[in-house]
Amino acid sequence: MSATSRQKRRRVLAAAAGLTTVGALVAAMPAGAHERGKGHGHDHGHGYGRTVDVQLLSFNDLHGNLQPPSGSAGRVTHTNEDGTTRTIDAGGAEYLATHLREARKGNRYSITAAAGDMVGASPMLSGLFHDEPTIEALNKLKLDVTSVGNHEFDEGAKELARLQNGGCHPVEGCYEKKANGKPKTFRGADFPYLAANVTNEKSGRPVLDPYFVWEKNGVRIGFIGVTLEGTPDIVSAEGIKGLKFGDEIETINKYTKVLERKGVKSIVALLHEGGAPASGSYNYDCDSPGPGDGISGPIVDIAKKVSPQVDALVTGHTHQAYACTIPD
Template identity: 70%
Template structure:
């Protein structure tokens, strides 16, 4: 295995990703010659002895940035901190200008420092990045000196070919080049160990890479959740196969060990749910991992002890826990919330004698990306450049609101608004449309009332709406029987959604009771399901509007993939814009919906 840095590496730091898994990648290449000014020398035995047996390595990590270059608004831009007296403090957080400052400050005085991410760096991005197919975010990550990231499910929103372009560079195949300078792609490797090309059976990107500095070697393996096809559009994962996370990590950990790499970190785009949403919650109280649940727990318990730490994501939660490995030894598992609001600082103590991490010495903590530090000038310049290009589109007013319309809760005000918008649009396409259903995961941010930039209070701009619904899903109409509609509502709390329910947002007129004191499908009270006050008739036909992702059975709703009499409209952002323009004005803004269509019993 050769020691080869990335050809476009511009960073002045000397710690780099040097060795990669040669021969397994089908996209992306690294240059063969290391620039003399930035090379990492191999130390002699005498130098090792002089340096001491143990060497602390700083691992900085984050996850689920989702192209949030500007400071995210509303609840998406805040974290909560538990105080010593038991109270909770809310802190404004996030923004790549501040993230850069915090990371650079954290690296000061750290000779051995590596920065890694656990997927969803792009996708579901605000207009500033999403409008340009996330080229701005890749440029920002290059400036952040990111060393390596695993892929997440959102890296596949536009398919494997687009992900390869983000890695390698080049103009977008349909949009072309956005500036007079060619997009260079990522300076860091994307890892996708468990994402295989169906035809070749090989990973579509490098499965692992090795970071080296002065005799210290740390391997990184990157995987995304096996269920990615269930939460990404079918077109995005066409021709791909997603393998089990644990089996894949264990396979490549053995391969790394055969190559003499005994210190290994897994970048896993799958996560957990801590018992508290406070970023500094101690999820090891009273014992290791007692305060966390979710898929990452089983993964961590089964990943080989050869792996020394897991950097995770996907659930947008904050935690730094120890979960016992299969040998019963505690192992650090971390996640840094989302949208660049936190970063994790982990100390890995490397044993030069064994080449392994002394796990008993590993320590980790999440830190808030506060906005009380100076903005990084290079990030401000980058944001200004792309904002100038986006402004003619993004600043256009498309509606007015009288207060914040939030996207939190089992049923959210914004969920109701979007469902109503799609219902109204569906009625335009076909007057026989009866209702609309919206998946909560497709609502990416609240619509806030407070002014931003040149926007007046209560004005909703196209950029804000794009941030809410960035996927460019079409609005689809399909026919379902009443029995199928009832089954759809039961799928919110059963099948793949049993452990973590996905409650669909419903348009005006559809009402029912969700009893969370019960279990399984009984949580949906069938007799309570009504449309405009009348019980759903199992034998009748209902015309339902959904987005194209749901219409394909996405998010664990297979019955929604069985509709008939399909009619495909424009994208869902068009539907939202039409609704806001038709139903609001400066004099008569839309009030936040009451979110009273689903009665929840707890």
């Protein structure tokens, strides 16, 4: 996916709480900027010099599952290229941390992004403490950015803001204590939660940041985060009181223009909406040869209609795994 010459196709990814990667995201480096120890790139007259490969790692719908499921639920069947299968351990923060660490090795530019429902509908280990343990685990996993999902609103916008910005629970207070016995304040997420299409009904402003620009050595990637417009239909009225949920396509296109005005040439949408691979799809990869290629669901129409300036979509919500290429 090129940041300097727009393509006719874009990648759509979902990992169903596992890990997926697109290693071919190409980011433009501004003319005059350069990696340390390397020379300048060539300026092609568009304000940008050479490009660099950026690895994008993503996952979604973690739902506070810090421990792997017990028994066979904690193992998945993987299909090998020769058609044979093997069973491997999966699930939990330790599994995810190990695979993130391995995937990041040797990649100078690597970003980890998620597509919502990091918390909510969580096991007791996390839910009993209002999902503070999951936010702390994601901090240690070095998550760079995530969109909100519908479950981020289970306890309302104020609680979501607390998870982002820190502070002790308004009713139950602080769960931890310092060495001197005084309460230890929950510090919140080190990564930004993005909610571009979730606005305050009165002010019209997003309840959290609508976008985030990742930057390293002059390489810039813009991320726009949205949840499904139908969130009010699946969350309690109290949880979304005073909030308005806008159209996903309109919102992504709106902030794509904002990022372009800021000179960001590589853009990824983090979208808590998804689809499902066709029945029999080979190894969850719609682009691989084999029966049942393709993807269906709301994400297909969204992917076709969002701005061609968006290079990739990291999706979620349906708890299905797929990596597909869809025409603009």
